[in-house]
Amino acid sequence: MMNSKDKHKADSKDNLETLRHSAAHILAQAVKELYPETKLGIGPAIADGFYYDFERKTPFTLEDLAKIEERMQRIVKAALPFLKSVLSKQDALEIFSELEEPYKLELLEDLENDEVTIYRQGNFTDLCRGPHLANTGELKSFKLLSIAGAYWRGSEKNPMLQRIYGTAFPGEVELAEYLQNLEEAKKRDHRRLGKELDLFSLEEDVGPGLVLWHPRGAMLRKVIEDFWRDEHLKRGYQLVYTPHIAGENLWKVSGHLDYFREMMYPSMRMDERNYLLKPMNCPFHIRIYKQKVRSYRDLPIRYAELGTVYRYERSGVLHGLLRVRGFTQDDAHIFCTPEQLSKEILSIIDLIQFMLEAFGYKEFQVELSVRHPDRSGDYLGDDEGWARAEAALVESLDKRNLSYTVGEGEATFYGPKIDIKLVDALGRGWQGPTIQVDFNLPGRLNITYVGDDGKKHPVMMLHRTVLGTMERFVGGLIEHYVGAFPSWLAPLQIRVVTINQGQEAYAKKVLQELQEKGLRADLDAGKETISYKIGKAEREKIPYILVAGDREVEAGTVSVRKRKDRHQKVMKVEEFIDRIQEEIKNRE
Template sequence: MRDFLNEKDLNTLNHSCAHVMAQAVKHLWPQAKFWVGPVVEEGFYYDIDLGDVTITDEDLPKIEKEMKKICKDGKRIVRHEISKEEALKEFADDEYKVDLINNFPDGTVISTYSQGDFTDLCRGPHVDTVKQCKNFKLIKHSGAYWKGDKNNKVLQRIYGVCFPTKEELEEHLAFLEEAKQRDHRKLGRELGIFMFNDLVGRGLPMYLPNGFTLRRLLSDYIMDKELALGYEHVMTPSLGNVKLYKTSGHWAHYKDDMFPAMEMDDEAYVLRPMNCPHHMVIYKSTLHSYRDLPVRIAEIANDFRYEASGALTGIERTRAFTQNDSHIFLRPDQIASEIKCVNDLILDVYKDFGFKEYEFRLSLRDPENKEKYFGNDELWEKSESQLRKVLDDMGVKYYEAKGEAAFYGPKLDVQVKSALGHDVTLSTIQLDYMLPERFELTYVDENGEKQRPVVIHRAILGSLDRFIAFLLEETKGNLPLWLAPKQVVVLPVNTNYQGEYAQEVAARLRKEGFRVDADCRDEKLGYRIREAQIHKIPYELVLGNNERDNDTVTYRLYGQQKQTTVPYTEFVDLLKKEVLDKTLSNH
């Protein structure tokens, strides 16, 4: 995907096209008044007050038609510089422009840009003529509060894109169509994975049967991996005393992202944003010898963060989510070996899911903004240099990013490239000297002296919710057999004659541990096959008289026309091998 914000020429072109769109809107609705029209990650938009008019999908082609006329006319785009007083006079009938102008200090020289009969405030720059803006497309429209304030009027926001050539525009539109088909919100709805309801609350997902099955499979998968590596799983409450978060430092550094405290019985409780403090208390509840370490505590934990409503994005960004979380308590001399073990686990998991395009990011403290973090310079320098040395010794290629550290320590983030070209943080390893200090954690060394452990915070799948969103978009909802909520659908050719055999085959497969439905509805076979395709069920079994009489099955894979007939036992062996091998695709 092209970078509209940082590619200078593309940015200028899109900002110029925003003015072309505004001019077209003004031609169609002379009463239109304009707020701002910036370039953003997805192209450009303009916020417009159209009075009583509400833009609909049918209006976008009308605006595009008028934009094409403007571009064909080919007027030059001319810059003018005027005083603040002149600007107030020129835009006196537009309260939005007056508001912008009044925010400039007195004496400011203000620039405007004109193209034919349209002039607007703008600092520029712009392309030379409107003819250069001819390769455009209006993408969508929405409402937006003036200045982003819900107490203000709702304006009409129209989004668009513009490219230097027709070919680049067509390529981008094809990308957008692909993105639409991969959107996890669309797939989640179609496949019965999750739902939202405002009566329940914004940003609070509800997982439907298929979604719960997928979550359970992922939870069991990662917990089995952890158990094999010596992790011990715990379960802790989804809220805690405010004192707990004051001790950990979250209250001072993270309070604005937490739900408000609840007062009861002379105490204050808060929904937890993360699990670290609970695990610190569990470790502290017993004595530990140097021989006990490392202690690996893991949890599939429900957490809550008060995300702004505008930031909520399906299950990718929510207010209630579930983390595959762990805290490893260890001696300083165990740091290198334990980080290597965690990194090996990450790579093992990525191999199972077929993730190949990823980078390691060493996320460090911003030295110019130290108030965001707690702890002293000495501990920060120690933890950052140690983590960097471990990565260098392991031969891990990474890049550094200042300002991306957690507020209590540096971390190694794994940035995975999605099918849509986005960088997504899936896994993280964090090195922490701070929380052991704040909770006064100890272990007894070989000399009988109390020492302070180090903590590694690590998440492999990260948020299960975000991981599912990523997985749906990567696979277009065509999940591999071992993860598919429904693995097989059994379809009798005629429900009157083969329905009983279909139910028998489904029951036998369930006893083998497979997730199976028998579709014996009184509908044509073609209709039932299309339904199975829509729900992206990996295997469709079509059973007629021959299959019933010979204890065979005829199967077809999702997305394929080819049919294969095999003995029932051979089909079971095929499924078992595919699940055991975690085969990534059935194509």
């Protein structure tokens, strides 16, 4: 049941949507007034604002944007009422054919109901479900933000229209706040922080989407990988390693050459054979499974590998660490009996949840991807198997009380899946952890186990990642912590700093003590002022600075300064070591 507070919240969300949707109409009116030859696409409200798609021969420029915004202001000032009319589809078709709006006609023709609504303000008419503001004067605070191409109806087979993005808020304060947040978010961008903190780089000569991990980034990754490995071993996984290339036949048999070729790098030839760079790890894990006859008693078998794969991603989609061409999946394949499937899925969900929470993620978006109800012919595997697999996925999500959205038709051709999205600084979602049931490979590669009846049965197979890939996960993590990693993750945990050169010997002794305890520390014994050294360490976002001045040398202590905390505490080195080790152990 909805309480009054929730109801109010829902109302204001609807109000914001109405406001933005109306803003989109005003945008379209302004564009039509300034550039009458423009054809209208669609113009909805979105999470952070609104957009409208237009077809026009000459592209909009930034100067046009300013002009359009001005014209919108004029329409707002005129306070034109939004007039709704309900009419028959036939009448609407006549109106939009008179207006020469081909895209609107296409939309109308696809509408199934016979009654449609249109809205008018001033001389502008749009096909629209509504609702809208009472009049254009109610739009107070808005701003046009950007221009981009967008395919008509989201299909790259269709012509590309020009999309104008904007945002609108009930008041100037909210708008200013939103724009400022946008600026703040840019400072959290992992590409910027990755450079500032010297974590990684991408370089033209190496190639687009191919990552160079610098020492600090590599250390961060090592810590994550160690944690990942330990946790997998605790949970009954076995680690494997497999090559980066394999003979063509492996990929032919697995179906990758039929279904995944356009994502794969061209083959290389040696000794009269063709080899391909691996885009996935599964065929290798399956070959390991097939080395022996497996009994039901051996199952489940869980092979895990931090497997580096290469995929040809289209140039326009590359994005820092979040979308690359060479990446390391924290992959595993689970071979089990149909009876074991539910339990395996559940324990993967538990592992994902445990891992993400360890990295400070409190909530995440879960999507269940199932078959398209009308297109069962497009999928491999029988209905019964799909039904059972989908039920197992749903059951596991429900058991752990996870809310999720259902993506109909989002399943892969070989099976249903659960995807978890990580959200970046600008609110964009990136698919990370995934659990996929596979109805293709077991049959295709004839992977079986011997049941208690002594007969061979097809095995159930799961693909899964719990972080996704090291690249995407670390990219997300940088933004999540804004580069200020907790001590257990920080590539460099401690910087020892001297005040003048007299303390260098003592500082070196302190450093050695820290390093002997396995702590990641370095020393700044430079000639600069203490303020300079503190500032430098703070900019590097090192969790702890230990200052060794004359007083500390005298007393055998260090002055401990925690990141972003001006109040330092003086203590014995041993005491500091105890404290930070406790912090690291608890992953605080």
